[in-house]
Amino acid sequence: xxxxxxxxxxxxxxxxxxxxxxxxxxxxxxxxxxxxxxxxxxxxxxxxxxxxxxxxxxxxxxxxxxxxxxxxxxxxxxxxxxxxxxxxxxxxxxxxxxxxxxxxxxxxxxxxxxxxxxxxxxxxxxxxxxxxxxxxxxxxxxxxxxxxxxxxxxxxxxxxxxxxxxxxxxxxxxxxxxxxxxxxxxxxxxxxxxxxxxxxxxxxxxxxxxxxxxxxxxxxxxxxxxxxxxxxxxxxxxxxxxxxxxxxxxxxxxxxxxxxxxxxxxxxxxxxxxxxxxxxxxxxxxxxxxxxxxxxxxxxxxxxxxxxxxxxxxxxxxxxxxxxxxxxxxxxxxxxxxxxxxxxxxxxxxxxxxxxxxxxxxxxxxxxxxxxxxxxxxx
Numbered sequence: 001x002x003x004x005x006x007x008x009x010x011x012x013x014x015x016x017x018x019x020x021x022x023x024x025x026x027x028x029x030x031x032x033x034x035x036x037x038x039x040x041x042x043x044x045x046x047x048x049x050x051x052x053x054x055x056x057x058x059x060x061x062x063x064x065x066x067x068x069x070x071x072x073x074x075x076x077x078x079x080x081x082x083x084x085x086x087x088x089x090x091x092x093x094x095x096x097x098x099x100x101x102x103x104x105x106x107x108x109x110x111x112x113x114x115x116x117x118x119x120x121x122x123x124x125x126x127x128x129x130x131x132x133x134x135x136x137x138x139x140x141x142x143x144x145x146x147x148x149x150x151x152x153x154x155x156x157x158x159x160x161x162x163x164x165x166x167x168x169x170x171x172x173x174x175x176x177x178x179x180x181x182x183x184x185x186x187x188x189x190x191x192x193x194x195x196x197x198x199x200x201x202x203x204x205x206x207x208x209x210x211x212x213x214x215x216x217x218x219x220x221x222x223x224x225x226x227x228x229x230x231x232x233x234x235x236x237x238x239x240x241x242x243x244x245x246x247x248x249x250x251x252x253x254x255x256x257x258x259x260x261x262x263x264x265x266x267x268x269x270x271x272x273x274x275x276x277x278x279x280x281x282x283x284x285x286x287x288x289x290x291x292x293x294x295x296x297x298x299x300x301x302x303x304x305x306x307x308x309x310x311x312x313x314x315x316x317x318x319x320x321x322x323x324x325x326x327x328x329x330x331x332x333x334x335x336x337x338x339x340x341x342x343x344x345x346x347x348x349x350x351x352x353x354x355x356x357x358x359x360x361x362x363x364x365x366x367x368x369x370x371x372x373x374x375x376x377x378x379x
Contacts, residue, residue, distance in 0.1 A: 005096045005104075006031035007113075009089040012074075012081055013040070024074040024081055026088055030113060039114050043074070046088055052108040053095075061103050063094030149211035154234070157208075161201035161241060168194035168248050176334060191252050198245050205238055236356075240349050247345045251338060 008029045016022040025040045050065045066087030074081040095103045103109060168191045175187035213231055303311050 007089070007092045007096050009085050009092070012085055014075060015042075022075040024084075026085060028092065028113065030115075037114075039112075041112070043068070043084065043088075045112070046091070049108065049112050053103050053106065056106050056108060057102045059102075061091070061095050062098045062100070063091045065091055149208040149215075151212070154205060154208050154212075157201055157205055158234075158237060158241075161198050161205065164194045164198040164201065165241065165244055165248065167191075168198065168252075172248065172251055172338075176331065176338075188252065191248075195245060195249055195252065198241075202238060202242060202245065205234075209234055209238065236353065239352070243345050243349055247341055251341065 008031075009026050010029055011027045013025040013027065014022055015025050023042050025042055028039045028041060030037055030039065046065060047068075050061065054060050066084045069080055072080045074084060095109065098104075109115075171187045171191035171194065175184050175191065178184040178187055209231065303314065
């Protein structure tokens with residue numbers, strides 16, 4: 001269950017507009033899982049919220065609203081301002097933390113706190129939900145990139161993307177070890193779903209990086225606050241994630257092809273298995289119809305007391321055991337292949353990072369040489 005929305009009113013502001021009476025604004029601080037923002041409201045806004053909630057839910061909120069004072073004003077009484085601030089904070093927290101969700105499930109509550117329409121308690125708001133909402137509005141590139149251009153949201157989306165890749169790897173492992181076709185299909189479908197989500201998140205993260213880079217080129221965006229070094233680091237993270245996703249995608253496709261080939265054989269599976277055995281052991285040699293005693297290969301304790309049908313059954317059982325051993329060996333080989341592919345991807349990534357480090361070292365060495373020349377001229 002998601003944690004409740006964290007609400008506080010740490011401070012107030014006295015607003016003195018021209019040709020109007022001064023009034024007090026209460027700074028409502030809302031802490032969501034991905035960001036924190038402040039909403040300013042005056043006491044009359046709280047009164048309107050109280051009236052709307054009582055009429056919609058047909059019962060007052062769990063905490064009372066601080067009473068209006070007819071003889072004092074918050075503009076001239078700091079004591080009244082502080083007591084009202086404390087009372088309004090308790091009022092909002094009671095609604096946000098109450099087990100009864102009727103008041104905070106209303107659109108009036110979300111509009112009052114500027115919460116997303118898809119979030120009932122505020123804590124369910126996430127960058128993923130905002131991206132989905134942007135997609136539903138048809139703003140696939142622009143608004144989705146704007147959501148991901150926030151540095152903190154970008155990191156949260158990257159963390160979610162890495163989680164999807166991790167889940168995809170786990171599902172592929174379960175598919176490899178599954179013993180039934182239904183389990184293999186479910187694990188493969190879940191892995192594919194995770195890979196699709198990861199691919200969409202990678203695209204959104206790339207759009208967010210482009211917007212951050214454009215802000216940096218324009219002289220530094222105060223909203224993003226991301227420098228060139230941080231942008232380069234995040235590009236490296238995306239490159240690593242893209243390589244990992246491509247590797248998992250190839251692995252999923254290869255496993256799917258093998259699974260379809262095995263399941264598609266159907267009734268012909270035994271024929272195909274027999275053909276493989278004939279190709280492995282060579283053509284069968286015609287033998288006499290009956291048992292030949294005294295052959296070069298002596299009988300064992302297992303076959304001495306068996307008739308022809310018993311020997312045939314024993315042979316079938318031994319072949320089945322050999323098939324099971326071959327299947328176990330094939331699984332081990334596939335796991336070794338997966339590990340080899342993962343090691344190869346990691347080596348490619350490390351080589352690329354070492355190449356960039358080498359380029360940076362060369363660039364810094366050049367700058368040091370220029371600085372030494374200038375120092376020599378000065379001395």
